[in-house]
Amino acid sequence: MEASAPQYKLILGSSSTARKKILGDMGYEFTTMSADIDEKAIRKEKPEDLVMALAEAKAEVIIPRVSIGESEGDAEPTLLITCDQVVVYEGAVREKPSSEAEARQFMKDYANGHAATVSSVLVTNLATGTRRGEWDKVEIYFHDLPDEVIDKLIEEGTVLYAAGGLIIEHPLVLPYIKEVVGSTDSVMGLPKGLTERLIKEVL
Template identity: 70%
Template structure:
């Protein structure tokens, strides 16, 4: 797919490989920066509020590291910073990244033959104008039974320890075990394409 030539630059404020992959699929070129924030220090009751607050905190952390003056003076084009966050909601409870292998195993065991939802936020900050546009998206995932050996392999490999709720739907071992997704797969993976595209346009 040809890269879109756009009158703006993009910085993706995320270390997530899935988000990089999705943004590349959308046809954008971008730089990657990570926001090293203490996510556990931010607490909200509602998942939608939590993921928005975390995306804001990530944007604040990255913009404070950048010399925003250079983005404002360069009149040629705007630079748009995309930050995002995601949690898994299981039986009404918010799940973030597992704190241990044991917790990751319990999370995956819970999903076996059941279902969970993902709530993800996207925030686009126009570094030239300071404009911020954000939104959130939700998807539900229904699973077949997940065999023990699949759990063992996922935990051994370690990817599940670095994702919200230990949930990876795009993993080759999990793909055949997903019964249905209500919503879009890119939303489950952490960057809903339609929402992101709309917010990019709005932030301009």
């Protein structure tokens, strides 16, 4: 017996490869749209407030670009998922590194220490306007990160596009992760359990 298709369309408002993979692994079919917003223009004291504000700003940019069903009688609502993530280290919010030097400093700081990721998920039902969002926090503890590993990571370049210069699932980084308190999918940018719950809440 075939599983019935969900009675809604899903748009992931993100161009993140990791988020696409997680949502795909959860069994969802979806399309993607990315929001180009000036993240630096949005400032909040608390990281939790910042990631929620950024997810909302992304939704606001994407929503006008989505055509909601050609006919009013379209039975399938469209759900939009927008997200954001920052890394918090010693109370300070870290976004994507602005340079190789900053990425290197970020990684040196984590060695034998810990950082946290704060991720937001916002799900908007475009048919009803119902919107639910929450944040999720994960603590990551590190062993020492050797300089040659940091060099390789910077040379490869992916870390320059990651919040806080942090990619825990990276094969070069994995051996130096001591402990992750929380879910790995949340660190990668999309907490599965939270996402599923918010989708149900807006339907």
